[in-house]
Amino acid sequence: MKIEYRINKENYQIYYLNKKLSQITKDLEKMKSDKKILFLFDKNISKKIRSEIYSELKLSGCSVYEIEFIGSKKNKNLKAVLKIIDFMISKGFTRKSIVLSMGGGVLGDLSALAASLYMRGMIYMHIPTTMTSIVDSCIGGKTAINYQNIINSIGTYFHANKVYILDKIIKNLPEREYISGIPEVLKCGLIKDTKILNFLENESLKIKKKNSEIVKDLCLRSLKAKIYFFKDDVYEKKNRLMLNFGHTFAHSIEMAIEKNINNKKELLRHGEAVGIGILCELEYASQNSKLIKKTKEILNLYNLPVNLKHLNLNKQKLQNDIFKFLFLDKKRINKYPRYINLKNVGKPKIEEMQDYNKINIIINNIL
Numbered sequence: 619m620k621i622e623y624r625i626n627k628e629n630y631q632i633y634y635l636n637k638k639l640s641q642i643t644k645d646l647e648k649m650k651s652d653k654k655i656l657f658l659f660d661k662n663i664s665k666k667i668r669s670e671i672y673s674e675l676k677l678s679g680c681s682v683y684e685i686e687f688i689g690s691k692k693n694k695n696l697k698a699v700l701k702i703i704d705f706m707i708s709k710g711f712t713r714k715s716i717v718l719s720m721g722g723g724v725l726g727d728l729s730a731l732a733a734s735l736y737m738r739g740m741i742y743m744h745i746p747t748t749m750t751s752i753v754d755s756c757i758g759g760k761t762a763i764n765y766q767n768i769i770n771s772i773g774t775y776f777h778a779n780k781v782y783i784l785d786k787i788i789k790n791l792p793e794r795e796y797i798s799g800i801p802e803v804l805k806c807g808l809i810k811d812t813k814i815l816n817f818l819e820n821e822s823l824k825i826k827k828k829n830s831e832i833v834k835d836l837c838l839r840s841l842k843a844k845i846y847f848f849k850d851d852v853y854e855k856k857n858r859l860m861l862n863f864g865h866t867f868a869h870s871i872e873m874a875i876e877k878n879i880n881n882k883k884e885l886l887r888h889g890e891a892v893g894i895g896i897l898c899e900l901e902y903a904s905q906n907s908k909l910i911k912k913t914k915e916i917l918n919l920y921n922l923p924v925n926l927k928h929l930n931l932n933k934q935k936l937q938n939d940i941f942k943f944l945f946l947d948k949k950r951i952n953k954y955p956r957y958i959n960l961k962n963v964g965k966p967k968i969e970e971m972q973d974y975n976k977i978n979i980i981i982n983n984i985l
């Protein structure tokens with residue numbers, strides 16, 4: 619199963635591979651490369667899958683070099699990017715060499731950034747391994763690292779030539795990693811496609827049990843919705859901004875928790891923060907209580923958090939920090955932070971949040 623799309627006269631493919639991985643070897647054989655691959659993988663992925671991919675890379679006749687990472691916000695930094703670049707210099711990589719990353723959003727974002735910077739851009743391929751990365755970050759070309767406590771403050775736009783989604787990776791995912799991808803799917807449903815919302819509601823049991831056909835459908839529907847928003851607006855001038863629905867609050871929540879954390883276990887997954895962020899932005903936008911209720915119900919169906927009340931943190935500090943971090947959001951162009959105003963499904967708009975009192979009430983309600 620394949621999705622193909624075009625950006626600036628270039629073709630890009632996403633493959634959904636059920637069992638066989640030979641598509642990867644085939645693609646590598648056809649590619650005009652210098653036959654050198656840097657295989658970057660997340661250490662938490664099962665060894666069996668890693669070695670299966672390694673064998674495919676070797677079968678293609680390429681020289682394969684490896685670096686392992688652990689996906690974590692803490693490792694999404696300049697040091698990690700320089701480690702990749704230093705390694706490629708030491709092994710004589712050229713702009714015709716290949717970077718293949720296998721990991722979640724963190725490893726994807728930083729490997730793609732390194733691949734975009736080295737020699738002003740090399741061949742980049744990606745195997746996403748968390749639900750967030752499978753349904754969202756594997757396409758769209760946004761690369762980034764965090765710097766000076768600001769999420770994604772350094773980055774480029776650089777697309778993976780090929781993306782491979784592996785059914786066996788989804789089957790092996792730990793529960794929390796799997797479920798935390800759902801809010802990004804929910805986001806696509808809310809901004810684009812009611813069918814996704816119905817699907818999330820009606821097929822929740824099968825989705826939770828990882829039924830192969832249903833999960834494939836879920837992933838491909840989300841990716842198609844994402845492609846709709848970014849393919850004619852890669853640099854996020856207009857349409858693509860809508861994909862940030864929930865993220866103005868989500869990023870502030872993530873940064874505030876990270877700053878105030880005592881126990882690493884209390885860190886939210888990115889997708890979990892997005893779910894809460896979606897609710898905050900719906901609250902700010904609308905009197906559409908039906909839509910807020912439906913969104914909460916879907917999050918509840920998957921046992922996803924709808925607030926931060928379970929965290930054992932200083933509420934006042936958290937409140938101040940979430941408010942403060944809203945103003946560091948990259949979408950801000952004037953005095954006020956911007957967010958996605960959604961009053962009805964499929965009708966997102968970018969707007970400023972000018973009512974500080976309302977913002978504070980919304981933050982207070984989730985604490």
Ligand SMILES: NC(=O)c1ccc[n+]([C@@H]2O[C@H](COP(=O)([O-])OP(=O)(O)OC[C@H]3O[C@@H](n4cnc5c(N)ncnc54)[C@H](O)[C@@H]3O)[C@@H](O)[C@H]2O)c1
Nearest residue numbers: 662663688689690722723724725747748750751755760888
């Ligand atoms: N570029 C984009 O368009 C985009 C979109 C959304 C999110 N993001 C970025 O993605 C990041 C979050 O990504 P994430 O949620 O995938 O987190 P992540 O990459 O940190 O992975 C979460 C955890 O899962 C582990 N893991 C990864 N794959 C696994 C597997 N198959 N089996 C077991 N464990 C596995 C990792 O080691 C890590 O501990 C954020 O930095 C966010 O900014 C980017």
